[in-house]
Amino acid sequence: MIIDxxxxxxxxxxxxxxxxxxxxxxxxxPGAASAALAAISDDQVRESVExxxxxxxxxxxxxxxxxxxxxxxxxxxVPDPKVAEAWARASNDLVHRVGELFPEHFAPVAQxxxxxxxxxxxxxxxxxxxxxxxxxxxxNVNPDPSGTWAGLPVTDESxxxxxxxxxxxxxxxxxxxSTACNPNFHTLGAHYLxxxxxxxxxxxxxxxxERFPRLRLVLPHGGxxxxxxxxxxxxxxxxxGWQDPGELLRNVFFDTAVYHQPGIDLLTEVIPATNxxxxxxxxxxxxxxxxxxxxxxxxxxxxxxxxxxxxxDFAAIxxxxxxxxxxxxxxxxxxxxx
Amino acid sequence: MIIDxxxxxxxxxxxxxxxxxxxxxxxxxPGAASAALAAISDDQVRESVExxxxxxxxxxxxxxxxxxxxxxxxxxxVPDPKVAEAWARASNDLVHRVGELFPEHFAPVAQxxxxxxxxxxxxxxxxxxxxxxxxxxxxNVNPDPSGTWAGLPVTDESxxxxxxxxxxxxxxxxxxxSTACNPNFHTLGAHYLxxxxxxxxxxxxxxxxERFPRLRLVLPHGGxxxxxxxxxxxxxxxxxGWQDPGELLRNVFFDTAVYHQPGIDLLTEVIPATNxxxxxxxxxxxxxxxxxxxxxxxxxxxxxxxxxxxxxDFAAIxxxxxxxxxxxxxxxxxxxxx
Numbered sequence: 001m002i003i004d005x006x007x008x009x010x011x012x013x014x015x016x017x018x019x020x021x022x023x024x025x026x027x028x029x030p031g032a033a034s035a036a037l038a039a040i041s042d043d044q045v046r047e048s049v050e051x052x053x054x055x056x057x058x059x060x061x062x063x064x065x066x067x068x069x070x071x072x073x074x075x076x077x078v079p080d081p082k083v084a085e086a087w088a089r090a091s092n093d094l095v096h097r098v099g100e101l102f103p104e105h106f107a108p109v110a111q112x113x114x115x116x117x118x119x120x121x122x123x124x125x126x127x128x129x130x131x132x133x134x135x136x137x138x139x140n141v142n143p144d145p146s147g148t149w150a151g152l153p154v155t156d157e158s159x160x161x162x163x164x165x166x167x168x169x170x171x172x173x174x175x176x177x178s179t180a181c182n183p184n185f186h187t188l189g190a191h192y193l194x195x196x197x198x199x200x201x202x203x204x205x206x207x208x209x210e211r212f213p214r215l216r217l218v219l220p221h222g223g224x225x226x227x228x229x230x231x232x233x234x235x236x237x238x239x240x241g242w243q244d245p246g247e248l249l250r251n252v253f254f255d256t257a258v259y260h261q262p263g264i265d266l267l268t269e270v271i272p273a274t275n276x277x278x279x280x281x282x283x284x285x286x287x288x289x290x291x292x293x294x295x296x297x298x299x300x301x302x303x304x305x306x307x308x309x310x311x312x313d314f315a316a317i318x319x320x321x322x323x324x325x326x327x328x329x330x331x332x333x334x335x336x337x338x
Numbered sequence: 339m340i341i342d343x344x345x346x347x348x349x350x351x352x353x354x355x356x357x358x359x360x361x362x363x364x365x366x367x368p369g370a371a372s373a374a375l376a377a378i379s380d381d382q383v384r385e386s387v388e389x390x391x392x393x394x395x396x397x398x399x400x401x402x403x404x405x406x407x408x409x410x411x412x413x414x415x416v417p418d419p420k421v422a423e424a425w426a427r428a429s430n431d432l433v434h435r436v437g438e439l440f441p442e443h444f445a446p447v448a449q450x451x452x453x454x455x456x457x458x459x460x461x462x463x464x465x466x467x468x469x470x471x472x473x474x475x476x477x478n479v480n481p482d483p484s485g486t487w488a489g490l491p492v493t494d495e496s497x498x499x500x501x502x503x504x505x506x507x508x509x510x511x512x513x514x515x516s517t518a519c520n521p522n523f524h525t526l527g528a529h530y531l532x533x534x535x536x537x538x539x540x541x542x543x544x545x546x547x548e549r550f551p552r553l554r555l556v557l558p559h560g561g562x563x564x565x566x567x568x569x570x571x572x573x574x575x576x577x578x579g580w581q582d583p584g585e586l587l588r589n590v591f592f593d594t595a596v597y598h599q600p601g602i603d604l605l606t607e608v609i610p611a612t613n614x615x616x617x618x619x620x621x622x623x624x625x626x627x628x629x630x631x632x633x634x635x636x637x638x639x640x641x642x643x644x645x646x647x648x649x650x651d652f653a654a655i656x657x658x659x660x661x662x663x664x665x666x667x668x669x670x671x672x673x674x675x676x
Binding site: 143144149151152153182183184185186188189190193194197198200201202204205221222224225227228229230231232233234235236238239258259260261262263265266269270285286287288290297298 | 481482487489490491520521522523524526527528531532535536538539540542543559560562563565566567568569570571572573574576577596597598599600601603604607608623624625626628635636
């Protein structure tokens with residue numbers, strides 16, 4: 001079975017965006033109408049994925065996708081915690097419905113109502129609601145809720161309540177930023193990759209996983225610059241007395257959202273197969289196909305298939321690791337006899 | 339001839355650091371003694387490199403190194419333009435002396451007195467002094483003088499006077515940040531690579547090189563995350579109507595400061611040999627050797643030698659490109675009969 005751990009609901013019915021617009025309008029003008037999500041029918045939900053993520057997943061030979069709200073739309077920089085909470089709930093309830101309507105193809109992953117200064121209480125509460133009550137299989141955690149890197153590294157103790165909760169709930173976090181609020185960083189081209197790189201180095205310098213040994217973090221977009229500079233990190237670690245980057249591999253995983261063959265070849269050469277999770281990030285940042293090869297940019301299964309992996313490593317990357325790192329996903333699949 | 343385009347004077351005599359300390363002390367306490375650089379003898383300058391960069395360069399088979407002041411020490415975030423000017427002058431005069439004492443092995447590259455808000459007049463003046471009067475072969479430009487990304491992208495018109503000057507002087511700029519002033523970004527592990535990535539995407543979205551067709555920019559550290567994500571950039575460019583990343587290769591070059599074989603293999607596979615410049619960044623971020631191979635982390639010539647290049651591509655990367663991109667270097671070498 002091919003499991004894609006990184007899909008986003010970028011095609012949600014327009015009612016969701018209208019709700020968001022109403023939320024933001026009310027922040028601008030408190031006299032504006034109260035934001036309420038209009039009714040969305042099951043048919044609308046079905047249509048929104050059937051001809052999009054589900055079609056593409058199936059055409060490419062994928063069977064199951066971990067499905068979270070649109071990442072750039074999380075917009076954790078909007079500072080009002082109540083607004084963030086309502087936005088996360090609405091977004092999560094909708095990916096939950098996708099998972100209920102297509103249980104064999106989608107398993108939900110939560111957006112959390114992070115804010116730059118709103119604390120973690122409601123963040124932890126939404127993690128408990130989605131994972132504990134609605135059986136979400138993972139969460140996305142934004143290491144930069146401000147969108148300007150105004151906060152503290154994920155290794156700071158202010159983050160610990162969230163890491164404790166994820167250990168207790170036994171779900172991994174994908175470390176995924178949202179929209180950049182700095183004109184130097186293009187959101188999809190620079191901010192996403194920079195975040196992956198920066199968080200890896202934060203972890204490398206810390207003892208976070210001694211404190212939270214069962215915490216599991218997934219770095220998307222192939223880990224930003226990390227595998228390409230693996231030697232740099234090994235050398236920096238030796239020189240600075242940090243742990244070796246290899247030690248992080250007990251807790252850190254890399255997805256395959258890297259959109260060309262040489263990138264996937266490097267990823268699978270440098271990072272052990274035990275720590276790579278198949279992912280496409282579709283329908284995401286990059287749509288369309290490479291005119292030189294005809295392969296869809298984000299059809300990363302083609303690259304993984306051509307990376308010269310033996311059968312065990314291919315199975316690890318496309319299924320076995322995902323079931324191990326996301327035990328709630330494994331329970332879902334097992335209950336389905338898969 | 340092996341030309342290394344990226345070396346830093348990280349081993350300058352202590353008098354230079356004492357001068358900097360006195361500068362900073364006076365900013366804290368205007369009553370403190372005026373900063374003045376103590377006399378440094380030629381013997382001191384010789385000793386500072388003979389057993390360091392020069393020894394390592396020679397042992398590894400390198401013949402010429404482009405030599406600039408320590409990058410993390412540029413500290414453009416210190417806001418006083420006069421302090422920045424004096425600091426750049428002192429640092430540049432010292433790398434100039436290295437070049438005068440060892441003309442066959444070192445060619446100087448300038449630090450510029452950038453500040454977060456001090457304008458470009460004195461920056462342009464120092465570029466003219468070093469390149470025009472002292473025959474420096476290039477300059478380092480910090481795309482984030484604030485250290486917090488508080489400024490504007492390098493494609494903003496506020497940067498144009500500097501780009502105009504570099505076109506006129508006919509020297510390239512290495513785009514190289516200094517110390518990060520944000521705890522999320524480790525300077526050597528994250529900030530350097532993030533900057534390379536971010537600037538590339540700034541360029542990709544802009545028409546800077548239509549306006550400055552003879553401007554040449556070198557992205558250090560193998561271009562951050564860029565070659566690893568080349569497919570992502572091709573796809574983003576197509577989707578967003580930007581120029582293809584390949585079009586940037588008329589003006590943008592990548593160095594080889596990537597510290598393991600798989601990274602160099604990817605770089606040389608993805609980026610045409612015409613656009614790669616041999617570099618070690620030594621003595622820089624990463625010192626010591628990989629215990630698994632015995633190869634020095636930053637002994638990047640070993641990786642380039644093993645990258646399966648044909649003779650023409652090897653010569654392009656190690657010599658020919660450097661002489662073309664840095665014409666003032668070529669004039670120096672030609673005058674030496676090399």
